[in-house]
Amino acid sequence: MTGPALDIVEFILTARVYSxxxxxxxxxxxxxxxxxxxxxxAPPDESTGRPAPGGIERPLSITATTISEATGYAHPWDAISALMFTSKEDFSGTIEFTDRGMAEKWYRERTTAERLLDNPTLARHFEADFEGVDYETARARNRPLHADRVWIDSLLEQMFDEDDEEMLDLVEVRAPEEVEMTLDDLVLTADQEAEIQKIVKAIEHRDYLASIGLREIGKLLFVGPPGTGKTTSARALAHDLDLPFVEVKLSMITSQYLGETAKNVDKAFEVAKRLAPCIFFMDEFDFVAKTRSSDEHAAIKRAVNTLLKSIDEISLIQDEVLLIGATNHPDQLDAAAWRRFDEIVNFPKPDHGMRADILRVITRRMDIDDFDPSALAGLTQGLTGSDLRLVLREAVLNALTEERTTLTQADLEAAVTDFEERDNLKNMDMMSDDPDSLIAGNGHDAHDHSHDHDHADHDNEGDQAHPTDGA
Incomplete structure (x- = not known):
C-alpha cells in the first residue's frame, strides 16, 4: 500500500523512534x-572538538511544516485526520499519535519489507517483524549524510566568512542528488568503463590498499576534445557513488576578483578534504602548463606551484578525495603535469557505433517516425555527443514551430544539415575586406528568404558529449 496517509504516518513514527x-x-x-x-x-563535533557544520537535535519536532517539507504533501493533516490514533494542536501545528501502539499496528499491516529497507530507523525498529528486513542493509542503502545538500551548505557556511565570498567563484559544489546524469546514461568506450570500474573498486577497498602501502592511486586525468563527456562522466561518477562533487576551473585563479591566488588554491583543496569522501574535479588543467611556460605574473605562477604541490599531497587513500583533472589540450602539458596522475583516460570523439548508441539514448523519450539511428550516425561523422544533443534539440524546436511533437527521420537529417551550416560559420573571416559580405541577405539568391539560425558556439556547451539526457 502507498499513499499520503502511509507516508505521513511513517514520517511521524520515524521521528518518534529516532527521538x-x-x-x-x-x-x-x-x-x-x-x-x-x-x-x-549544532554542538561541537565530539570526535574533533571543532564546531559542527550542522546537525539534528532531539527531540524531533513534528509539525505540519516539517511533515510537508519531508513528504511533499501541502496539507498533511487532511490525509490523516480520519485516523483514530492521530491528533493536531491547532496553536503550534504539532501533529502527534494519541495511541502509539495502534499507530504501529496500522503501519505494520500496510508497509512492506522493501519499504522498510529505505528507512534504517524503522528497519531497526521492525527488524524482527519482517522477513528480509535487516538494519545494516538498510543503513548501507541509505544515502550518507556527507552527500546531503544540507550538510554541504552548512559546512561551506562554516568555512567561508564574508571575506571569503569570492571563493564561491572558484569552487562549485554539487550534491550527488543534484547530478541528473548517471553512468548508465552515458555511452562510454571499453577503456573508459574499465578505468572507471578500477577506481570504483579502489574506493570500495581503500582500507585494504592502505594496509598494503599502495597509496599513490586515485588521481585521474581525462583528456579529449570539448564535448566528449569528460565533465559529465566525472559528475555521473559522483552521482553513482553518492559523493559530493567539488569543481574548480583553474583559469579562474587569474580572476581579478580572487585576490590572493595561492591562498585560494589552498582553500579549494581544504574544501575537498573537509567534504571528503568526495570527487575533486579540476577543469582546464592545461592552464597549468600554459602558465608555467609563459611570462605570467609571479603571483599566478606561485598559485600554480601551490596547486601542483597540493596535488602531490592529496590522496584517495588517506584523504578520501578522488582527484580528476580534465584537459582539451594534452599536447600542452609538460612532464611535471603528467606525472601528477596515475591514470590517463582518453575521451575521443565517438565512432559510428557510439554515435548510434548516443542517438538511441538521447531519443528514448521522443516519438520519432521511421527512426534509423545508424543512418543518422553515418551523417554525423566527427560530431561529439554534445553536438548530437544540439542536433536533436534543433530538430525538436523546428518541429514545435510546426505544432508537431512527433518527429521524423527527415527532421533529424535536416537538423544535421543546419548544424553543419552553423558550424561552418565559425570558420568565417569576420574581418572580410568586403563589408557587404556581412550584411544579411547578401550572397543569397534574390528569391531566397531563408535565414541562418543563430546558435551559441557548441564548444561552450561544456563536456555534455556522450551525455545522453535528451534534447
Missing part, C-alpha cells in the same frame, strides 16, 4: 527527513 533511541544518528534517517529536521546550529 527515543539515542544510538541512532542522522545517517539512520532517510535524506528527505534529514532536510526537514536539519539545524545549522
Amino acid at each position: 527515543e533511541d539515542q544510538t541512532l544518528d542522522p545517517g539512520d534517517l532517510p535524506p528527505p527527513y534529514r532536510r526537514a529536521f536539519w539545524s545549522a546550529d
Whole structure:
C-alpha cells in the first residue's frame, strides 16, 4: 500500500523512534527527513572538538511544516485526520499519535519489507517483524549524510566568512542528488568503463590498499576534445557513488576578483578534504602548463606551484578525495603535469557505433517516425555527443514551430544539415575586406528568404558529449 496517509504516518513514527533511541544518528534517517529536521546550529563535533557544520537535535519536532517539507504533501493533516490514533494542536501545528501502539499496528499491516529497507530507523525498529528486513542493509542503502545538500551548505557556511565570498567563484559544489546524469546514461568506450570500474573498486577497498602501502592511486586525468563527456562522466561518477562533487576551473585563479591566488588554491583543496569522501574535479588543467611556460605574473605562477604541490599531497587513500583533472589540450602539458596522475583516460570523439548508441539514448523519450539511428550516425561523422544533443534539440524546436511533437527521420537529417551550416560559420573571416559580405541577405539568391539560425558556439556547451539526457 502507498499513499499520503502511509507516508505521513511513517514520517511521524520515524521521528518518534529516532527521538527515543539515542544510538541512532542522522545517517539512520532517510535524506528527505534529514532536510526537514536539519539545524545549522549544532554542538561541537565530539570526535574533533571543532564546531559542527550542522546537525539534528532531539527531540524531533513534528509539525505540519516539517511533515510537508519531508513528504511533499501541502496539507498533511487532511490525509490523516480520519485516523483514530492521530491528533493536531491547532496553536503550534504539532501533529502527534494519541495511541502509539495502534499507530504501529496500522503501519505494520500496510508497509512492506522493501519499504522498510529505505528507512534504517524503522528497519531497526521492525527488524524482527519482517522477513528480509535487516538494519545494516538498510543503513548501507541509505544515502550518507556527507552527500546531503544540507550538510554541504552548512559546512561551506562554516568555512567561508564574508571575506571569503569570492571563493564561491572558484569552487562549485554539487550534491550527488543534484547530478541528473548517471553512468548508465552515458555511452562510454571499453577503456573508459574499465578505468572507471578500477577506481570504483579502489574506493570500495581503500582500507585494504592502505594496509598494503599502495597509496599513490586515485588521481585521474581525462583528456579529449570539448564535448566528449569528460565533465559529465566525472559528475555521473559522483552521482553513482553518492559523493559530493567539488569543481574548480583553474583559469579562474587569474580572476581579478580572487585576490590572493595561492591562498585560494589552498582553500579549494581544504574544501575537498573537509567534504571528503568526495570527487575533486579540476577543469582546464592545461592552464597549468600554459602558465608555467609563459611570462605570467609571479603571483599566478606561485598559485600554480601551490596547486601542483597540493596535488602531490592529496590522496584517495588517506584523504578520501578522488582527484580528476580534465584537459582539451594534452599536447600542452609538460612532464611535471603528467606525472601528477596515475591514470590517463582518453575521451575521443565517438565512432559510428557510439554515435548510434548516443542517438538511441538521447531519443528514448521522443516519438520519432521511421527512426534509423545508424543512418543518422553515418551523417554525423566527427560530431561529439554534445553536438548530437544540439542536433536533436534543433530538430525538436523546428518541429514545435510546426505544432508537431512527433518527429521524423527527415527532421533529424535536416537538423544535421543546419548544424553543419552553423558550424561552418565559425570558420568565417569576420574581418572580410568586403563589408557587404556581412550584411544579411547578401550572397543569397534574390528569391531566397531563408535565414541562418543563430546558435551559441557548441564548444561552450561544456563536456555534455556522450551525455545522453535528451534534447
